[in-house]
Amino acid sequence: MKQRILVAAVGIPALLGVLCFAPDWATALLMAALCVIGGHELLAAVLPPEKTRRWWGLAAALSVFVVAEIYFRHEPCRYADPVADALADGGAGDRVFLCMVLAYGKQGEMDFTALCAILMAGIAIPQRSAACCGCGCWSMGRAWC
Amino acid sequence: MLEHGAGLVLIPLVAAFMSDAMALFGGMMFGRTKLAPLVSPKKTREGAVSGLVGGMAGMILFRIFFFLCTEVPLHFGWCVLLGLVGAVLGQLGDLSFSCIKRQYGIKDYGRLLPGHGGVLDRFDSVIFAAPVIWMIVDAVTLY
Numbered sequence: 001m002k003q004r005i006l007v008a009a010v011g012i013p014a015l016l017g018v019l020c021f022a023p024d025w026a027t028a029l030l031m032a033a034l035c036v037i038g039g040h041e042l043l044a045a046v047l048p049p050e051k052t053r054r055w056w057g058l059a060a061a062l063s064v065f066v067v068a069e070i071y072f073r074h075e076p077c078r079y080a081d082p083v084a085d086a087l088a089d090g091g092a093g094d095r096v097f098l099c100m101v102l103a104y105g106k107q108g109e110m111d112f113t114a115l116c117a118i119l120m121a122g123i124a125i126p127q128r129s130a131a132c133c134g135c136g137c138w139s140m141g142r143a144w145c
Numbered sequence: 146m147l148e149h150g151a152g153l154v155l156i157p158l159v160a161a162f163m164s165d166a167m168a169l170f171g172g173m174m175f176g177r178t179k180l181a182p183l184v185s186p187k188k189t190r191e192g193a194v195s196g197l198v199g200g201m202a203g204m205i206l207f208r209i210f211f212f213l214c215t216e217v218p219l220h221f222g223w224c225v226l227l228g229l230v231g232a233v234l235g236q237l238g239d240l241s242f243s244c245i246k247r248q249y250g251i252k253d254y255g256r257l258l259p260g261h262g263g264v265l266d267r268f269d270s271v272i273f274a275a276p277v278i279w280m281i282v283d284a285v286t287l288y
Contacts (some may be wrong), residue, residue: 038268
């Protein structure tokens with residue numbers, strides 16, 4: 001319990017500092033980092049170690065792409081929309097499907113559990129975490145504050 | 146677009162974290178009846194109710210701090226509702242990720258946040274609560 005309170009006492013002010021006072025890109029970076037770490041924890045929990053090592057990179061890349069796409073979608077910058085479009089056009093689902101096909105029949109192929117874990121870690125968790133940070137209100141929110 | 150977004154960003158975190166904390170302390174003090182013994186043996190109904198109260202109380206405190214920082218009074222009823230929604234969905238998220246842990250026989254997701262069971266264990270409630278809270282914040286007139 002003591003350790004739990006100590007970690008919260010250090011972590012919560014740090015989290016508040018980044019969310020409220022740091023620039024938008026720092027918030028996005030924090031979200032991406034948390035999603036990558038959380039994704040690894042999820043894969044490590046449900047997959048054997050060799051499959052975790054094999055598929056974690058894909059899940060991490062997907063989560064970074066998802067957070068980046070949402071960040072650029074709401075950034076009032078001239079080149080933000082084209083960048084967001086490019087990231088969205090990358091097609092997260094297509095990439096997972098392609099990796100699944102390429103690994104089919106090989107050692108460490110993507111089975112149903114791995115597919116679900118990768119979709120959860122790479123797409124669902126980052127999208128929901130991005131909602132947590134209220135990506136849609138970053139720029140205007142800061143401009144008005 | 147939302148005004149004061151940098152402050153409103155904290156709503157899902159406040160609702161979920163306060164609910165988690167109050168559920169823990171409420172369960173430790175009053176916990177008798179098990180909530181879902183198969184999924185999470187230590188969770189109690191009394192703790193769950195404390196969590197709901199904690200989420201709402203957290204949002205009332207947030208409303209006070211938000212007013213002190215921005216001089217904008219948030220709508221009291223919506224704040225309480227957001228706290229309740231955050232607490233309910235947060236506990237649902239907590240139970241969902243506990244299900245995965247029980248299914249695979251692990252105690253903690255990771256060791257990065259000692260005492261909290263890993264990053265995923267810390268943010269599981271936020272993951273469930275955030276999208277719905279954001280939709281409500283975006284849809285209603287908070288102030």
